[in-house]
Amino acid sequence: MLLQTLITGLSIGGIYALMAVGYSLVFSVLNFSNFAHGAVIMLGAYIGLGVVRFLAPALLPAVAIAMIGAGVLAVLNERLAYSLLRRRKAPSLYLMISAMGCAVLLENLVYATIGSRFYAYPEFFATSVVTLAGSTVSLLDLFAFIFSIGAIGGLHLFLTRTKTGIAIRAGVADMTMCSLMGVNLDRLIAVVFFLAGAFAGVAGIFLGIKYLVYPTMGWITNKAYIAAVIGGLGSLPGALIGGLILGIVETLVSTYISSVYRDLFSFGLLIALLLYLPNGLLGRETGEKV
Amino acid sequence: MRKFAVILACAVLCLFVGTALAEEVVKIGHTVSLTGGASMWGQSEKRALEMLIEKLNAEGGVLGKKIVLVSYDNRNDAVEAVNVARRLVEDGVVAVIGPAQSGNAIASAPILEKAQVPMVVTTATNPYVTLDKKTEKIRPFAFRPCFIDPFQGTVAARFAFRDLKAKTASILYDVGSDYGQWLAKYFEEAFVKEGGQVVAKEAFRTDELDYRAQLGKMKELNPDVIFIPTSQKEAAMAAKQARDLGIKAVLLGTDNWGSPDLIELGGSAIDGGFFVNLTDLADPDIQDFVAEYRQKFGEDPVLPNPVMAQDALLLIVDSIKRANSFEGPKVAEAMANTVGLKVTSGTLTIDPTTHDPLDKPAVIQKVDVTNNAFPFHMKFYPQDVK
Numbered sequence: 101m102l103l104q105t106l107i108t109g110l111s112i113g114g115i116y117a118l119m120a121v122g123y124s125l126v127f128s129v130l131n132f133s134n135f136a137h138g139a140v141i142m143l144g145a146y147i148g149l150g151v152v153r154f155l156a157p158a159l160l161p162a163v164a165i166a167m168i169g170a171g172v173l174a175v176l177n178e179r180l181a182y183s184l185l186r187r188r189k190a191p192s193l194y195l196m197i198s199a200m201g202c203a204v205l206l207e208n209l210v211y212a213t214i215g216s217r218f219y220a221y222p223e224f225f226a227t228s229v230v231t232l233a234g235s236t237v238s239l240l241d242l243f244a245f246i247f248s249i250g251a252i253g254g255l256h257l258f259l260t261r262t263k264t265g266i267a268i269r270a271g272v273a274d275m276t277m278c279s280l281m282g283v284n285l286d287r288l289i290a291v292v293f294f295l296a297g298a299f300a301g302v303a304g305i306f307l308g309i310k311y312l313v314y315p316t317m318g319w320i321t322n323k324a325y326i327a328a329v330i331g332g333l334g335s336l337p338g339a340l341i342g343g344l345i346l347g348i349v350e351t352l353v354s355t356y357i358s359s360v361y362r363d364l365f366s367f368g369l370l371i372a373l374l375l376y377l378p379n380g381l382l383g384r385e386t387g388e389k390v
Numbered sequence: 391m392r393k394f395a396v397i398l399a400c401a402v403l404c405l406f407v408g409t410a411l412a413e414e415v416v417k418i419g420h421t422v423s424l425t426g427g428a429s430m431w432g433q434s435e436k437r438a439l440e441m442l443i444e445k446l447n448a449e450g451g452v453l454g455k456k457i458v459l460v461s462y463d464n465r466n467d468a469v470e471a472v473n474v475a476r477r478l479v480e481d482g483v484v485a486v487i488g489p490a491q492s493g494n495a496i497a498s499a500p501i502l503e504k505a506q507v508p509m510v511v512t513t514a515t516n517p518y519v520t521l522d523k524k525t526e527k528i529r530p531f532a533f534r535p536c537f538i539d540p541f542q543g544t545v546a547a548r549f550a551f552r553d554l555k556a557k558t559a560s561i562l563y564d565v566g567s568d569y570g571q572w573l574a575k576y577f578e579e580a581f582v583k584e585g586g587q588v589v590a591k592e593a594f595r596t597d598e599l600d601y602r603a604q605l606g607k608m609k610e611l612n613p614d615v616i617f618i619p620t621s622q623k624e625a626a627m628a629a630k631q632a633r634d635l636g637i638k639a640v641l642l643g644t645d646n647w648g649s650p651d652l653i654e655l656g657g658s659a660i661d662g663g664f665f666v667n668l669t670d671l672a673d674p675d676i677q678d679f680v681a682e683y684r685q686k687f688g689e690d691p692v693l694p695n696p697v698m699a700q701d702a703l704l705l706i707v708d709s710i711k712r713a714n715s716f717e718g719p720k721v722a723e724a725m726a727n728t729v730g731l732k733v734t735s736g737t738l739t740i741d742p743t744t745h746d747p748l749d750k751p752a753v754i755q756k757v758d759v760t761n762n763a764f765p766f767h768m769k770f771y772p773q774d775v776k
Contacts, residue, residue: 101606101607101610104606104609104635105603105606108602108603108606108635112600112602216425216426216427216429217429217430218427218623218655219654220626220654220655220656220657222657223657223658229633229634229635229636231636236634236635236636237634240634241634310599310600311599311627312599312626312627312655319597350603351602351603353603354603355603355606358593359592359594359598359601359603359604360565360593360595362595363595
């Protein structure tokens with residue numbers, strides 16, 4: 101029973117981590133919580149669904165197109181809603197409020213155009229399960245988990261080994277200095293949003309396959325946001341660890357105490373952590389950054 | 391000054407025309423979820439009512455007046471349902487059809503009761519829709535044409551124990567829904583009474599998506615059936631997650647499963663499940679209705695709401711005729727004494743002591759994914775489970 105609980109916790113945590121990465125990426129550069137991320141995840145799920153229904157009924161093309169589509173949407177979102185605020189040097193609180201507005205706007209846009217009904221992805225892995233010492237894990241969860249870890253690892257390599265990645269990290273350290281050194285800030289930020297959006301696209305597809313596709317599905321990212329805060333907003337390894345910890349804690353509480361108390365523990369953990377480790381487990385000091 | 395006189399004259403004229411028009415029509419209120427998770431049923435319900443009203447008006451309406459349907463969207467939300475009830479009272483409706491969900495119906499009942507407007511819910515099956523929980527007295531203005539949850543829970547338990555030969559059961563329910571919470575209780579009581587054992591009763595909170603922690607616990611206990619009194623969305627997700635965990639138990643549901651998209655959402659995981667419903671497409675009594683609906687809208691009605699809404703409307707119209715009045719208290723009194731009224735789903739007899747129907751059967755439908763259908767499995771009458 102414990103092994104099964106841990107496996108379930110890890111697979112839930114893997115999806116939290118995938119979503120938390122998007123929050124952390126944007127936060128690390130622009131220092132605000134992009135609450136529109138959940139809406140981009142939802143749009144990613146709809147894009148993937150569209151591909152599967154009308155173009156090719158296979159998983160990989162859906163993932164690829166959803167990543168690109170959601171990435172482009174995230175960049176557009178930044179251009180239309182945040183860039184002007186950013187240029188005016190508005191406080192990050194305003195950016196956050198704008199992001200919340202975007203989330204509600206995008207959600208209602210989907211309500212108005214596609215409608216409120218639920219959709220499901222076709223069964224890519226049927227219900228095939230892998231048995232491990234008496235515990236079962238579905239092939240999809242295994243795939244999603246490996247894919248999440250792989251994608252986060254790839255992102256880490258991109259940020260540490262490529263020129264653009266180094267520019268992003270320089271921007272994280274000091275944006276003004278970075279732009280004085282001749283880095284095109286608008287391009288840099290577009291790359292960051294594209295990456296965050298691409299992760300949203302993958303997360304959207306996995307959420308859609310695991311659960312269902314509907315306009316308010318993005319709100320599950322509240323949990324991913326908590327995961328990002330637990331791990332330390334702005335830190336990629338932190339997002340991964342935060343996601344996995346949250347997934348395991350939630351599953352343990354649901355199994356051994358009661359699922360009704362689950363959120364009591366998740367949010368309690370968040371408050372306790374903020375009291376004792378305000379920057380999260382792996383977060384850096386953000387006090388001086390404006 | 392002349393301008394003012396013209397405006398005044400216009401206003402007076404409008405007033406006369408307005409009253410003249412008002413006298414020719416009778417408004418029947420309709421509180422329904424036209425958006426949100428329950429909109430599929432809501433939209434179909436509204437169409438079925440409009441279809442029937444067209445026919446009734448062609449036959450002369452009721453007491454010489456044309457019927458006008460005033461539909462407002464309650465978004466399947468209790469607060470919004472209260473607002474809609476208030477608005478309908480302000481609009482001066484003679485009776486209200488809906489809401490379809492127990493929680494919304496329970497929230498709306500006191501407002502309509504105070505305004506003395508009879509309310510006929512469509513598919514709200516919780517006992518406390520027609521019964522005041524505080525005083526344990528019947529709500530004088532609340533009625534329903536559908537069966538109630540103690541009956542539904544009993545039917546599910548009896549079917550599980552006697553027909554599926556299940557000895558052990560577990561329950562997965564939404565702790566935030568009146569519907570799920572009470573059905574879980576009624577099923578448990580009836581299943582234990584039959585001689586079975588409920589090995590696990592696990593709750594989740596409304597809008598939660600992942601039930602694997604709860605299901606993982608059930609897997610250890612290996613129940614023969616899992617009773618899931620939720621709507622099709624939660625049932626589909628629970629089914630997928632249960633199969634992912636390798637659970638082989640038969641899944642058993644309630645009338646909220648009965649949505650055409652259950653199979654699309656649940657896929658092969660939901661195959662072979664059973665659920666209790668108010669009526670089904672193959673029910674011989676409703677074939678005329680189904681044919682008419684198909685012809686008019688080019689698709690199948692989303693059952694059971696359209697049928698129940700038509701039953702509600704027919705009950706209202708018949709009661710107005712028998713009361714020979716549009717006054718709420720008189721109509722409600724006539725409603726309470728309805729015997730053998732011919733309605734869309736068959737006949738309707740209201741129990742004057744409970745305001746629930748005496749003769750509404752429950753059907754068991756099977757989930758057949760291969761043929762994308764819910765074939766009729768068996769039927770239970772109230773006297774069967776006494």
